[in-house]
Amino acid sequence: MTTDNESPLHHAEESDDGFWRNSDEEALHVSASDLERHAYCPLSWQLARKGKPGRGEAVQAGRVAHAEIHRRVEDFKNKQFDLRRALVIWSWWFTIILVIIADCIIFSVLDDEIRPPIDMAKFLTMLAVSWLGVGLLAIYFPWRQWINFPTDVEKYKSKIENMNEIVIESTLQPPGFIGGWSQGGRVEAGLLLGAITFGIHAIGLTWAENKENAAFILIIMATFWTLLASWQLQKALLADNALEIARLEAGLENNVDVAYSDDESTAGLLVDNETGLRGRPDQIVIVDGEFIPVEQKTGKIPNQPHKSHEIQLLAYISLVASTTGRAPPYGVLRYGPESIHTIQWNEKSRSRLMASTKEIQRLMVQGGAERNHNRKGKCANCSRRYACDSSLV
Ligand code: SF4
Numbered sequence: 001m002t003t004d005n006e007s008p009l010h011h012a013e014e015s016d017d018g019f020w021r022n023s024d025e026e027a028l029h030v031s032a033s034d035l036e037r038h039a040y041c042p043l044s045w046q047l048a049r050k051g052k053p054g055r056g057e058a059v060q061a062g063r064v065a066h067a068e069i070h071r072r073v074e075d076f077k078n079k080q081f082d083l084r085r086a087l088v089i090w091s092w093w094f095t096i097i098l099v100i101i102a103d104c105i106i107f108s109v110l111d112d113e114i115r116p117p118i119d120m121a122k123f124l125t126m127l128a129v130s131w132l133g134v135g136l137l138a139i140y141f142p143w144r145q146w147i148n149f150p151t152d153v154e155k156y157k158s159k160i161e162n163m164n165e166i167v168i169e170s171t172l173q174p175p176g177f178i179g180g181w182s183q184g185g186r187v188e189a190g191l192l193l194g195a196i197t198f199g200i201h202a203i204g205l206t207w208a209e210n211k212e213n214a215a216f217i218l219i220i221m222a223t224f225w226t227l228l229a230s231w232q233l234q235k236a237l238l239a240d241n242a243l244e245i246a247r248l249e250a251g252l253e254n255n256v257d258v259a260y261s262d263d264e265s266t267a268g269l270l271v272d273n274e275t276g277l278r279g280r281p282d283q284i285v286i287v288d289g290e291f292i293p294v295e296q297k298t299g300k301i302p303n304q305p306h307k308s309h310e311i312q313l314l315a316y317i318s319l320v321a322s323t324t325g326r327a328p329p330y331g332v333l334r335y336g337p338e339s340i341h342t343i344q345w346n347e348k349s350r351s352r353l354m355a356s357t358k359e360i361q362r363l364m365v366q367g368g369a370e371r372n373h374n375r376k377g378k379c380a381n382c383s384r385r386y387a388c389d390s391s392l393v
Pocket residue numbers: 040041042043044047371378379380382383384385388389390391392
């Protein structure tokens with residue numbers, strides 16, 4: 001079988017399932033951008049393969065607009081992280097207030113004869129000191145690395161493989177967190193919180209010899225923690241306000257989580273080795289527990305989504321389906337903040353995507369791409385017209 005000049009595809013042949021595979025049984029790679037260019041015009045796709053980049057003001061403006069969209073989405077993610085952290089800290093401090101109230105009740109019914117409070121206070125002091133010591137050691141030494149402690153990256157990879165940058169980061173431990181050298185995660189936070197709780201109980205019990213003193217101390221402590229919790233709650237409310245502003249600026253729907261945003265430099269590819277498809281959507285958001293790919297388009301806003309954009313989005317839906325094992329019911333095409341279209345994922349759209357993928361693989365091997373339209377307007381707007389000898393204008 002012959003191959004095209006620009007990409008040596010050794011002995012690639014059509015398999016029984018219609019996909020084209022090389023001698024290593026690897027499906028020929030077709031990117032979502034390949035599908036978009038090919039749907040626009042097969043010659044545009046071929047020119048891109050020959051190394052002819054898109055040119056023109058629209059291409060440049062599109063890059064700038066995409067970078068701005070990514071910046072806004074990243075800002076939203078950061079604000080979301082700030083809010084979650086503020087709420088987690090507030091909930092801890094509020095828990096301490098509840099613990100103090102529980103102590104008040106316990107002290108009032110404490111029986112000095114059965115177990116002297118001072119003995120219990122000593123025991124809790126030892127517990128608090130040992131938890132504090134272990135917590136500080138855990139923060140200082142990278143023990144996760146030493147014992148091969150599983151990181152959150154593994155958990156996320158099981159959801160979306162092949163993606164380097166993901167995902168609703170944990171408030172305390174971002175993916176890949178290994179701790180140590182003055183960094184603590186969930187385990188360390190639990191140890192320190194435990195030490196604080198035991199310490200507070202020990203102080204309270206020391207004063208429980210004199211129940212009036214104990215009650216007084218507990219009221220002082222409850223007041224102090226209530227002030228801290230109120231201050232933290234105010235921080236959380238401010239973070240919530242900032243998040244809402246960032247969400248509106250990013251043009252995101254309410255109650256939407258951003259799992260991933262492509263910055264074109266650090267984000268990894270989604271890959272389907274079965275079909276050869278690959279690509280990375282602009283964003284993946286989580287709506288009602290489903291991963292939904294979003295493709296942002298800049299420039300002139302059409303009445304209906306372009307077929308070329310639809311097929312590109314279908315590729316992303318298929319890639320999310322194959323990497324997560326769960327097919328998104330739809331994907332989203334956005335032309336600016338107001339023009340939002342959902343593209344359904346069903347058997348018909350899947351067949352359309354696979355047929356286009358196979359056709360591109362065939363063209364890679366056999367060549368013969370031709371203009372598929374007679375529309376002068378399309379050629380006039382084509383970013384590769386400068387290199388095309390079949391242009392209509
Ligand atoms: S100029 Fe026209 S024929 Fe040539 S690649 Fe572009 S759209 Fe196709």
